[in-house]
Amino acid sequence: MLNRTTTIAAIATPPGRGGVGVIRLSGPKSYEIAEALTKQPLAGARYAAFRKFYDTAGEIMDEGLAICFPNPHSFTGEDVVELQGHGGPGLLPKPVSFPCVLLKMARWTWYRLKPLLT
Secondary structure, three states, X not given: OOOOOOEEEEEOOOOOOOOEEEEEEEOOOHHHHHHHXXXXXXXXXXXXXXXXXXOOOOOEEEEEEEEEEOOXXXXXXXXXXXXXXXXXXXXXXXXXXXXXXXXXXXXXXXXXXXXXXX
């Protein structure tokens, strides 16, 4: 069930091979999840910071940029974090290994429906 307390992860790039892969976290736990994933605090709003992305075992999955968009000035009206890593087999297939319990992989419509719930 999708509601205002749900934090979702949505792959924001098309499937297949590509240079950059983008995952967006949206919801009340998005900053907490991103900071656990990078093991560092997020930079200021709309500031791209280079980070390593870690899995639940503490191994580096990928590296790239983390950008935060605080509420209410994001597409969904919630806190949003955009993780830009390598495309293809890099970060994109691994969001289920993000270190959190309350994260759901978004269905393709959820990211568009989130603004209606806020």
